[in-house]
Amino acid sequence: MIDVQRLAVLREVARCGSFNQAAQVLHCTPSAVSQQIAALERSLGAPAVERSTRGVLLTDAGRLLVEAAEAIAAELADTERRVERLTAERTALTVATFASGGRRLLPEALGAFAADHPEVELTVLEAEPEESLPAVREGRADLALAYHLDGPPPARPGDRSGLDWTPLGEDPLRVVLPRHHPAAARTEPLHLAELTDQRWILGCHKSAGQLVRFAALAGVELRISCTATDYDFAQSLVHAGIGIALIPEIGLARHPALVDLPLAEPAPRRHLGLALARRRRGRTARLAEELAARLTGRM
Numbered sequence: 001m002i003d004v005q006r007l008a009v010l011r012e013v014a015r016c017g018s019f020n021q022a023a024q025v026l027h028c029t030p031s032a033v034s035q036q037i038a039a040l041e042r043s044l045g046a047p048a049v050e051r052s053t054r055g056v057l058l059t060d061a062g063r064l065l066v067e068a069a070e071a072i073a074a075e076l077a078d079t080e081r082r083v084e085r086l087t088a089e090r091t092a093l094t095v096a097t098f099a100s101g102g103r104r105l106l107p108e109a110l111g112a113f114a115a116d117h118p119e120v121e122l123t124v125l126e127a128e129p130e131e132s133l134p135a136v137r138e139g140r141a142d143l144a145l146a147y148h149l150d151g152p153p154p155a156r157p158g159d160r161s162g163l164d165w166t167p168l169g170e171d172p173l174r175v176v177l178p179r180h181h182p183a184a185a186r187t188e189p190l191h192l193a194e195l196t197d198q199r200w201i202l203g204c205h206k207s208a209g210q211l212v213r214f215a216a217l218a219g220v221e222l223r224i225s226c227t228a229t230d231y232d233f234a235q236s237l238v239h240a241g242i243g244i245a246l247i248p249e250i251g252l253a254r255h256p257a258l259v260d261l262p263l264a265e266p267a268p269r270r271h272l273g274l275a276l277a278r279r280r281r282g283r284t285a286r287l288a289e290e291l292a293a294r295l296t297g298r299m
Contacts, residue, residue, distance in 0.1 A: 001043070002040070002043060002044065002065070002068075003039070003040065003043065005036075006036050006037070006039060006040040006043075007040070007065060007068060007069040007072065008069060008073070009022070009026065009033060009036040009037065009040075010037060010040060010048055010049075010062065010065055010066060010069060011069035011070065011073070012025055012026055013033065013049065013056055014056075014058055014062070014066045017055040017056060018055045019033045019034055019037075019056065037049060040065070044061060044065070046059070046061045047059050047061065047062070048061055048062035048065055049062050067160060071160070071162065073138070074137050074138050074139065074162055075279065077138045077139045077140070078138065078139030078279065079139075080139075081139040082139070082282065082284070091121065091283060091284060091287065092120070092121045092123065092284070093120050093121070093122055093123070093143075093284060093287050093288060093291070094122075094123045094124075094125060094140070094141045094142050094143075095110070095122065095123070095124050095125070095141065095143050095144075095145070095291065096124075096125040096126075096127045096131075096132035096135050096136065096141040096143070096144040096145070096146075097124065097125070097126060097127070097132070097144070097145040097146075098126070098127070098128055098129065098132070098145065098146060098147065099126055099230075100231055100248060100250050100251035101145045101146075101147070101250060101272065102124065102126060102145065103250075104250040104251075105145065105250065105272075105295065106124070106145060106295070109291065109294040109295045110122065110124070110291075112294060113290070113291050113294060117287065120287060125141060127141075127144075128206075129144070129146040129147060129148065129154065132145075132146050132275070133146060133154055133155075133161075133163060133275055136163060136276065137161070137162045137163055137277060139277065142276075142277075142280075142284055142285070142287075142288040143274060143275070143276055143288045143291060143292055144274065144275040145272075145274060145295065146272075146273060146274070146275055147171065147270040147272045147273065148271050148273070149206065149210050149268075149269075149270060149271070150210070150213075153165045153167065153271065153273060154275065161278075162278050162279065163276065163277060163278060164275070164276045164277075164278050165273050165274070165275055166273055166274045166275075166276075166292065166296060167271065167272070167273045168272040168273050168274060168296060169271075169272055170269050170270070170271055170272070171248045171249050171250050171269060171270040171271070171272050172248070172249050172262060172263075172267060172268075172269040173207060173211070173246050173247065173248050173249075173263070173267065173268045173270070174246070174247060174248075174249055174252065174261060174262055174263070175190055175195070175244060175245070175246060175260065175261050175262075175263060176234075176235055176244060176245040176246070176247050176252070176258055176259070176260045177238070177244050177258065177259050177261065178238060178239065178241060178244075178257065178258060178259075179256075179257050179258060179259050181244070181259070183195075183261070184259040184261075186261055188264075189261065189262040189263055189264040189265070189267070190261050190262070190263055190264060191218070191263070191264045192214065192218045192220045192264075193219070193220055195220075195244065196221070197223075198223065198244050199223050199224070199225040199242065199243035199244070200223060200224045200243055200244060200245070200246065201224075201226045201228065201234045201237045201238060201242060201244065201245045202224060202226070202227045202228065202245065202246055203228055203229075203230065203231040203233075203234040203235075203245060203247050203248075203251060204227075204228070204231070205227055205229070207246055207247075207248070207268070208224070208227045210268045211246050211268060213268075214263075214266070214267070214268050217266075225237075225242055225243045226242065226243070231247050231248070231251035231253070232253055234247065235247060235252075235253045235258060238258060239255060239257055239258060246268070247260065248269075248270055250272075274292045274295060274296065276288055276289065276292060
């Protein structure tokens with residue numbers, strides 16, 4: 001029988017990369033951590049870690065154990081949260097969303113949902129996908145409106161993510177220009193190579209990285225004036241004449257002094273979706289699914 005507490009110790013060792021750092025987090029000695037791992041390995045009959053000059057590395061068996069530890073921790077967190085809700089007078093529903101999605105997609109659906117379910121206590125968390133998806137997986141949120149950039153979606157049927165992912169659609173990134181810009185009257189998509197002499201204002205670090213990758217493929221070196229964390233701020237700088245911007249479609253301010261144009265393909269985009277915990281059950285889960293259906297119907 002594998003000891004769950006020892007699994008938790010191995011999980012922390014894997015996260016920290018060393019016995020010493022794991023011991024600090026667990027408020028015990030490195031010797032105690034080593035003893036727990038050794039006992040786990042004896043019960044397993046196989047080594048879970050390998051010690052090297054680079055720290056502690058997981059064996060194949062160790063990686064399987066850490067995956068199990070992650071799943072157990074998520075299940076326990078979710079169970080604890082559901083037990084707390086059993087004693088609550090009102091049903092609570094927590095929705096996580098990234099800022100521009102929350103601003104453009106969520107309010108109408110939430111308003112209609114709240115009108116139909118006045119007994120539900122709604123909480124909205126603003127969080128980027130790297131925070132909101134673990135929150136759903138661990139039971140700290142019931143639903144996440146999220147996105148991913150290049151590559152596969154964050155969850156696929158039958159994987160170990162613990163999430164169900166429902167695609168909502170694409171959110172293309174568009175070039176925002178002052179209305180007096182020479183390219184503003186274009187009726188065809190812009191090529192990055194046509195904008196090599198421009199100064200760029202980017203609305204977030206992730207879109208900056210995505211644009212840099214696409215620019216490299218096009219053989220273009222970008223001149224970046226600002227990488228902001230707010231799309232409205234970035235567009236205000238475009239309005240002030242500081243540069244041009246790359247903004248997701250749902251983050252556009254639609255200012256009368258600005259024009260937004262598509263980039264020629266292949267062009268950067270965000271892929272929007274909804275994440276629900278795969279193990280969901282009970283009334284809260286049904287409410288989360290209802291809200292997800294409302295959001296899906298608005299795309």
